[in-house]
Amino acid sequence: MKKLSALAKALAIALLIAAAVVLPRSSSAEDDVFLIGLIPEENIFRAIQKHRPFEAYLSKKIGVTVKFTILSRYGDIVDRFVARDMDGAFFGIYTSALAMEKLGVEPVARPVNLDGSTTARGYLFTRKDSGIRAIEDMEDKRAAFVDKATATGYIFAVAYLSENGIKKPESFFSEYYFTGSHESTIYAVLDGRADIGAAKGRVMDKLSAKDPMLKEEIFIIAKSGSLPDNTLMIRKDIEPEMKQKLRDALLTLDRNPEGAEILEKLGIKKFVDASRENFGAVNELAVKAGIDIGE
Amino acid sequence: MLYRIVNRICGLLTVVALLCLIPSSAKAETIGLILTHGIYEYERIHDSLVSYLKKEGHADRVKFLIQRPYPDPIALGNASRKLIVADVDIILTYGAAPTRAMLRERPRIPVLYAGVYEPIAAQIASKNATGVCSKFNISSLVRYLRTSTTINNLGVVYYSAEKESTHQMQELQDISKKYGFEIKPLDLKYKTDLHTMLNDVEADALMVTSSPAANSSLPTILRIATSRKIPTASLLTSDKITAMITLSSDPVRQGELLGGMLVKVLNGTPPQSIKPVCSKKIELVYNVKDANRMGLKISMDLVTEATKLINK
Numbered sequence: 001m002k003k004l005s006a007l008a009k010a011l012a013i014a015l016l017i018a019a020a021v022v023l024p025r026s027s028s029a030e031d032d033v034f035l036i037g038l039i040p041e042e043n044i045f046r047a048i049q050k051h052r053p054f055e056a057y058l059s060k061k062i063g064v065t066v067k068f069t070i071l072s073r074y075g076d077i078v079d080r081f082v083a084r085d086m087d088g089a090f091f092g093i094y095t096s097a098l099a100m101e102k103l104g105v106e107p108v109a110r111p112v113n114l115d116g117s118t119t120a121r122g123y124l125f126t127r128k129d130s131g132i133r134a135i136e137d138m139e140d141k142r143a144a145f146v147d148k149a150t151a152t153g154y155i156f157a158v159a160y161l162s163e164n165g166i167k168k169p170e171s172f173f174s175e176y177y178f179t180g181s182h183e184s185t186i187y188a189v190l191d192g193r194a195d196i197g198a199a200k201g202r203v204m205d206k207l208s209a210k211d212p213m214l215k216e217e218i219f220i221i222a223k224s225g226s227l228p229d230n231t232l233m234i235r236k237d238i239e240p241e242m243k244q245k246l247r248d249a250l251l252t253l254d255r256n257p258e259g260a261e262i263l264e265k266l267g268i269k270k271f272v273d274a275s276r277e278n279f280g281a282v283n284e285l286a287v288k289a290g291i292d293i294g295e
Numbered sequence: 296m297l298y299r300i301v302n303r304i305c306g307l308l309t310v311v312a313l314l315c316l317i318p319s320s321a322k323a324e325t326i327g328l329i330l331t332h333g334i335y336e337y338e339r340i341h342d343s344l345v346s347y348l349k350k351e352g353h354a355d356r357v358k359f360l361i362q363r364p365y366p367d368p369i370a371l372g373n374a375s376r377k378l379i380v381a382d383v384d385i386i387l388t389y390g391a392a393p394t395r396a397m398l399r400e401r402p403r404i405p406v407l408y409a410g411v412y413e414p415i416a417a418q419i420a421s422k423n424a425t426g427v428c429s430k431f432n433i434s435s436l437v438r439y440l441r442t443s444t445t446i447n448n449l450g451v452v453y454y455s456a457e458k459e460s461t462h463q464m465q466e467l468q469d470i471s472k473k474y475g476f477e478i479k480p481l482d483l484k485y486k487t488d489l490h491t492m493l494n495d496v497e498a499d500a501l502m503v504t505s506s507p508a509a510n511s512s513l514p515t516i517l518r519i520a521t522s523r524k525i526p527t528a529s530l531l532t533s534d535k536i537t538a539m540i541t542l543s544s545d546p547v548r549q550g551e552l553l554g555g556m557l558v559k560v561l562n563g564t565p566p567q568s569i570k571p572v573c574s575k576k577i578e579l580v581y582n583v584k585d586a587n588r589m590g591l592k593i594s595m596d597l598v599t600e601a602t603k604l605i606n607k
Contacts, residue, residue, distance in 0.1 A: 181599075192430075192432055
């Protein structure tokens with residue numbers, strides 16, 4: 001009898017575990033919090049301040065407390081997404097493609113920028129007074145990139161170099177480092193801490209709008225093609241009802257005054273639907289850079 | 296008797312001949328150094344140079360003859376002449392004003408410099424001279440200052456008798472036109488006017504150029520500005536009292552680069568065969584404590600980009 005009781009307990013535990021794994025989940029480990037990661041695209045202090053009202057708004061709309069958390073760096077975003085048991089994340093261009101491939105996350109929505117675009121470009125740039133104008137001037141110079149896992153802040157530059165016959169950037173430049181954010185890469189070149197940098201064009205345009213000197217000091221050597229901008233991806237096991245609520249909350253944000261205020265603070269026009277098909281150009285860029293996303 | 300005298304003379308001649316045969320590398324070369332009084336940045340360059348020589352095993356090859364003049368043209372000129380008369384083997388100078396003062400004396404001795412913002416603009420050119428430039432972008436310092444406070448009037452401490460300082464002043468004039476603020480020049484021609492100038496200037500922020508004359512009074516300048524709650528920015532690092540923002544070419548790196556050049560000259564390479572180089576390592580120091588004390592908003596851009604934060 002005792003043996004039977006132990007067997008029943010074991011069976012019950014096994015069933016509970018199986019149910020936890022198989023059944024769709026409404027949100028993260030803490031059921032009352034929907035945790036969304038943010039890539040460290042800009043100064044993290046500013047990013048946190050900007051997203052506070054957005055958290056409150058989404059919490060109200062989907063009926064679960066939404067919390068945003070900054071993912072400290074691009075490189076291990078996919079691992080952190082899993083380790084911190086996140087429900088979703090605004091992934092960057094390359095990390096979106098990577099997370100879809102590795103975790104099977106699903107695209108929900110992406111922002112429309114103030115200029116109406118939903119795509120981003122990478123810029124490869126230098127200071128105007130550096131004398132660097134083409135690939136042949138770049139040898140033995142110092143380069144600053146954002147992170148290995150950024151399309152506009154690294155992969156585009158590697159693809160550009162590769163297309164111009166430079167297969168090993170690490171030995172082509174005298175120094176080669178990652179700053180961790182697009183803004184820091186731009187400042188590194190402006191200050192003279194690096195001779196060449198690669199970063200997202202939109203971040204540079206935003207800084208230029210605040211700083212009239214920037215356009216006079218920066219020379220853009222090359223621009224990437226259009227790539228799908230940051231996208232909100234959620235875990236594939238989030239229940240469809242929750243996914244729909246979230247999508248509705250985002251896509252209608254521009255249709256009420258509270259939402260419009262949040263959009264203004266975020267510096268975007270509205271959100272639009274996102275799909276896997278948007279990412280073809282990212283895969284092509286990775287191939288040019290000699291990167292296999294599936295690896 | 297005669298035999299003894301001849302023998303002694305022969306002995307003496309042998310010793311002299313032997314002394315002449317000792318390779319020159321075994322003897323320490325005398326390095327004349329102009330280390331302007333009261334400039335912390337120059338002290339750091341020199342400390343770094345000495346560390347470099349020790350690390351690379353060249354410390355025993357040199358002995359320093361140091362002149363510590365005040366940063367005025369007469370004192371710098373006198374110090375230069377003294378080193379030339381002392382017939383030193385190599386001369387080191389830190390800063391544009393001391394380097395210019397030395398080159399004006401047209402020495403035949405090799406001159407190696409560091410801490411010169413822009414050698415061409417400072418009119419530092421001689422076939423006997425080469426060195427390390429400390430150029431960086433002043434516009435970056437203005438940019439960082441603007442993230443901390445609104446600037447309508449920028450006070451600039453400079454010295455019109457120093458080429459480098461007036462060149463930086465001109466650069467700031469050009470930048471001010473782009474950003475749309477006014478420059479309030481504070482010329483240190485008469486140092487006795489310093490307190491009055493600083494107490495009277497109507498400025499939203501104060502910038503100190505790399506002028507040795509200004510930097511030897513840096514603690515006083517910063518103290519007055521802070522007491523008037525005027526944010527400060529400096530192009531040279533300082534010791535105990537620092538500007539709210541300092542952007543400078545890293546003095547440690549400059550010392551290492553200069554050390555490399557000195558070793559080459561010690562090994563017989565003429566200065567004209569050594570190309571001047573610019574140190575590319577930039578130091579950005581943000582004095583958060585002072586920003587707080589003045590009730591300014593903390594610049595997150597500065598917190599992120601700073602290589603050093605001063606909190607205590």
